Amino acid sequence: MDNKARARLIHLLISKSMAEALLISAVAVGFYFATTNQNLRGVLDNADRTWVTGWAVDEGHPGSRVEVQLFVDDAFAVAGTANQYRPDVHEAKRADDDWHGFALRMPTLHPGDHVARVYAVHPNGNGTRRTLQLIGKPFNFRVE
């Protein structure tokens, strides 16, 4: 192969790599927006041996109630809906009404340190996938 052909082949390889890198980047960005809800807001306020409380609002649809799931120590515990009375969320202009709190019952836990996480369930555009999106931060607590 002469130098000219070799140079063309190298250009072809580089162009193909760039096109594929752009394709993967576009797919990754599209996948991110399809599987996450940018308008989701919420906080996990407290967790103890009996209850996990907090609030969650979808600011894109402030009238809707967010479906939530509680995980304790990385294991699914219980599912629920953020539809409890929380006037402070409304007063802070986070929601259109007072009903965006959640209170999830904690499963029986053995004594020791535990971590609670609450996720919002987010169905994507055409409903083929449901992804979990962390609300606030994980909450560390101790059961005596």
Added chain:
Amino acid sequence: MSTETDRERLAAHYTDFTNPSERSLAGWEIASVFSSALIAEWILSAAAGRTKLIVLIPVSLAFMLVIGSQMLRREGLRDLGLRFDNFFSAMKLLALPMIVVTLVCIALGWMSGTRPDIFRWHTARPIVFQLLLGFAWGFVQQYVLQSFINRRAQIVWQRGLGSVLLTAAIFALLHFPNPWLMMMTFIGGLVWAFVYQRTPNLFALAVSHSVMTWVLVSTLPDSALNHLRFGFKYFA
């Protein structure tokens, strides 16, 4: 002086095999086509949801590279194996391994309690039509595998065991994570790469590919083959 000239001529003659950049370039070409297949199998199949057409983008890019490279390297149709004069010679080389693999598959199926069923491949289609489809699909795969990957592997490791092993390993890895399919494609890859290096004929390889796929799905249990799925679809 004449010794110097002879040395230069000899060096020029062996440039294709000894020049590291030529070997690197061939390795880069193989890696590029391999990565396109992985992108299609793993990233786009997983992320694209129902829009399967997006898989055509990396596939088209790979074919552009394959055809472009073959043109730039001035590889003729005969070199690539698109010819008929050696069809029967290639079939003769393929016959014995095909018979052996068929008998092994029947034995494995029998041991696992599966009765051979030659109509199991695609029950809704006539078997002749399915074999023709298998031939077309096998031809496309063998075209890329042999006339591109095998030929570039020969630049990297010359003709022989090394390039045959590399070709078969790439073919098997493209069928990850289906263990049965990986094993069978590795064995098939070894036979086809070896036969192609001795008697390059893509039509004979496509016939063999189609017939051996038919043998696999007719003899081995479907639970082992998982509908010939691989890549992200294996888990679907």
